[in-house]
Amino acid sequence: xxxxxxxxxxxxxxxxxxxxxxxxxxxxxxxxxxxxxxxxxxxxxxxxxxxxxxxxxxxxxxxxxxxxxxxxxxxxxxxxxxxxxxxxxxxxxxxxxxxxxxxxxxxxxxxxxxxxxxxxxxxxxxxxxxxxxxxxxxxxxxxxxxxxxxxxxxxxxxxxxxxxxxxxxxxxxxxxxxxxxxxxxxxxxxxxxxxxxxxxxxxxxxxxxxxxxxxxxxxxxxxxxxxxxxxxxxxxxxxxxxxxxxxxxxxxxxxxxxxxxxxxxxxxxxxxxxxxxxxxxxxxxxxxxxxxxxxxxxxxxxxxxxxxxxxxxxxxxxxxxxxxxxxxxxxxxxxxxxxxx
Numbered sequence: 308x309x310x311x312x313x314x315x316x317x318x319x320x321x322x323x324x325x326x327x328x329x330x331x332x333x334x335x336x337x338x339x340x341x342x343x344x345x346x347x348x349x350x351x352x353x354x355x356x357x358x359x360x361x362x363x364x365x366x367x368x369x370x371x372x373x374x375x376x377x378x379x380x381x382x383x384x385x386x387x388x389x390x391x392x393x394x395x396x397x398x399x400x401x402x403x404x405x406x407x408x409x410x411x412x413x414x415x416x417x418x419x420x421x422x423x424x425x426x427x428x429x430x431x432x433x434x435x436x437x438x439x440x441x442x443x444x445x446x447x448x449x450x451x452x453x454x455x456x457x458x459x460x461x462x463x464x465x466x467x468x469x470x471x472x473x474x475x476x477x478x479x480x481x482x483x484x485x486x487x488x489x490x491x492x493x494x495x496x497x498x499x500x501x502x503x504x505x506x507x508x509x510x511x512x513x514x515x516x517x518x519x520x521x522x523x524x525x526x527x528x529x530x531x532x533x534x535x536x537x538x539x540x541x542x543x544x545x546x547x548x549x550x551x552x553x554x555x556x557x558x559x560x561x562x563x564x565x566x567x568x569x570x571x572x573x574x575x576x577x578x579x580x581x582x583x584x585x586x587x588x589x590x591x592x593x594x595x596x597x598x599x600x601x602x603x604x605x606x607x608x609x610x611x612x613x614x615x616x617x618x619x620x621x622x623x624x625x626x627x628x629x630x631x632x633x634x635x636x637x638x639x640x641x642x643x644x645x646x647x648x
Contacts, residue, residue, distance in 0.1 A: 316463045316501060316561065318509040321470035324371040328471050331370055331403065335359060335472065337479045337616070342587035347603060348611045352487070353584075354476055357592050357622030361395040361423070363548070364469050364499055364620050365459075369396030370403075371468030372457060377404040382455040384408060388442035390495075390547040391420025392595075392621050393459040398427035409454060411441045417547055417625045437542060439552045460496035460555035470502025476616055477510045488613035489515045491599035493620050494527045494569070495549045497558030503618070504565030518562065518569040519602040521549050521577065521594075527562065528569045530554045545628060546577055546594025548621055572601040578632045580604060581624070593624040 336355045343351050356364035376385065384407035387397050394410035401408035409430040412421060416433070425431050434444040449456040459465070480486060490507065492500045500518045507514050520528050524542035536559060542550040562569075572580075577594050580601035584590050599617035603610060 316466045316470075316505055318505060320463070320467040321474060321502065321506055324367075324464070324467040325471045325474060327371050327374045328367050328468055332359060332367065334475045337476055338588075340588045343583070346583065346587060347607050347615075349603070349607070350614045351600075351603060352476075352480070352614070352616045353588065353590070353600075354472060354616060354618045355590070356472060357590060357596055357619045361392065361399055362621055362623045363392035363395065363596075364472055364618070365392045365396035365465075366399060367396075367471050368462070368465030368468035368498060369393075369400035372462055372464040373397075373400035373404050373406065375464050376455060377406060383453045384455070385457050386411070386445055386449050386452075386454040387457040387459065388412075388438060388445045389424075389459065390438050390550060391417050391424070391623060392548055394424045394429065395420065395427060397457055398424045398429035402428045409448065409452075411435075411445050411448070413437050413441045417623065419625060420623055423623075437552065438550060439542075458496075458555070460498050460501075460558045462498075466498045466501045466505070466558070466561075469498050470506050472499075472618070473503045473506035474510075476503075477506060480511075480614075480616075485614055486511055487514045487616045489517060489610060490616040490618070491517045491519055491570075491602050492618045493549055493595045493598040494518045494520050494562075495551055495595060496555050497527060497562055499618065499620060500566065501558050501561040504561055508565055515567045516565060517599075517602060517606075518566050519549075519598040520569060520571055521546050521598065522571045522573045524550050524552070525571055526552055526554045527559065528571055530559055531563065531566065531569045534563060544574055544577075544594070546574065546598060547625075548593060548595025549598060570602040570605065572598055572605060576601040576605060581632055584619075590619065590622065591624060591629075592619050592622045594628075596621040596624075
């Protein structure tokens with residue numbers, strides 16, 4: 308099964324990908340908000356990848372990959388495993404090039420993400436208890452049906468595509484006369500972080516780069532600590548965009564050579580960040596999209612007075628999670644505000 312394109316990840320390739328991506332998309336906003344800044348004691352810019360048509364950054368990579376795949380036409384179609392954002396990216400990009408797409412999701416996957424992938428024209432298959440088991444079924448189908456497996460990380464064209472948002476961050480800050488002291492990036496399989504490392508190490512080398520994972524899905528954190536691939540048995544976090552058990556060797560190599568630190572945040576800390584972002588910016592984001600802000604909250608004393616970028620990687624929060632997240636907050640506030648009798 309072919310799992311990687313014959314190209315490289317580089318600043319030059321990211322710049323070339325931008326020409327492809329901008330045929331379909333416009334740059335996303337990079338904004339700071341007075342209430343959020345006051346809350347965190349730093350100037351915090353949000354990179355709003357949640358404002359993209361699929362609600363997540365992955366579509367940039369899908370567009371760049373499919374541009375090159377359509378020119379080569381090596382298989383009957385494409386297939387991938389996903390928890391949703393990568394699958395939407397593949398489905399949308401494939402539809403633009405009239406390429407058949409299949410996405411395999413684990414049972415119990417976010418139903419709204421499933422519906423979106425089908426709406427973009429993908430054949431949706433449910434298989435396995437989590438992302439990693441779904442990926443095993445992809446391997447079988449790819450061989451049986453002559454489909455090109457698009458790994459969500461081991462694809463330089465994907466990384467170069469998503470790296471375009473990192474270029475936008477650097478260039479927008481330069482226009483404002485600013486440079487980021489720190490940038491926080493959530494890690495699922497690592498494509499977004501690799502794009503940031505590639506662009507920032509070339510254009511903003513003094514910026515500290517932080518990856519962020521959920522405490523219940525810490526494979527990249529453990530691998531960073533060990534300096535080699537370390538998988539986990541489970542990935543039991545509600546933040547499905549970062550719920551992966553096994554790191555990619557390809558992205559891990561880039562991360563080990565370029566990240567300054569990987570931070571773990573709990574599901575409760577992610578939920579707190581979702582509530583904070585809603586209250587201070589009126590953006591409702593998914594768990595992975597709030598992970599960077601959760602890490603910024605956690606390190607707020609270290610970051611005081613700095614210019615910080617949080618990558619809001621996606622906004623596809625499952626509807627069922629909304630009452631759980633905000634009902635808990637309301638309960639806590641009621642308990643705190645009840646007068647003693």
